[in-house]
Amino acid sequence: QVPLVESGGGLVQAGNSLRLSCVTPGRSISLDHVGWFRQAPGREREFVATISWTAGRTYYADSVKGRFTISKDDAKNTVYLQMSSLKSEDTAVYYCAGSLVYFGINYLNSTSTYRYWGQGTQVTVSS
Numbered sequence: 001q002v003p004l005v006e007s008g009g010g011l012v013q014a015g016n017s018l019r020l021s022c023v024t025p026g027r028s029i030s031l032d033h034v035g036w037f038r039q040a041p042g043r044e045r046e047f048v049a050t051i052s053w054t055a056g057r058t059y060y061a062d063s064v065k066g067r068f069t070i071s072k073d074d075a076k077n078t079v080y081l082q083m084s085s086l087k088s089e090d091t092a093v094y095y096c097a098g099s100l101v102y103f104g105i106n107y108l109n110s111t112s113t114y115r116y117w118g119q120g121t122q123v124t125v126s127s
Helices: none
Strands: 005-007 010-013 018-023 033-039 046-052 058-060 068-073 078-083 092-098 121-126
Touching (some): 005 092, 018 092, 058 068
Antiparallel strands (some): 005 018, 018 078, 046 058, 068 078
16 A cells, blocks of 8 residues: 555634645655545545646646645655635545546546545634
């Protein structure tokens, strides 16, 4: 199992910001994309954002576009999710995920594309 370790979750007021981090294995595993998903109670896990590990191209769910930014630090083997203008509906457990194969842009928002998953970090936005 490839470890992906998330951190940075917590309780924040609506309108504020939070940054999540995901430490990846680095060169020991050649990840294609690293993405963020989230799952609220009683709901399915949903795509938030993803970044190409080599090219740095980014893709976002419409619900977070303009508010969230995904980025990476190659030297630290870390992917970040900067979340701004948080809303109560952003409350969820956030998961970092890594893929090995590129199946096409239309599949980047699918959980089945991602082979490795972190343990999740809770984000709670109070209104």
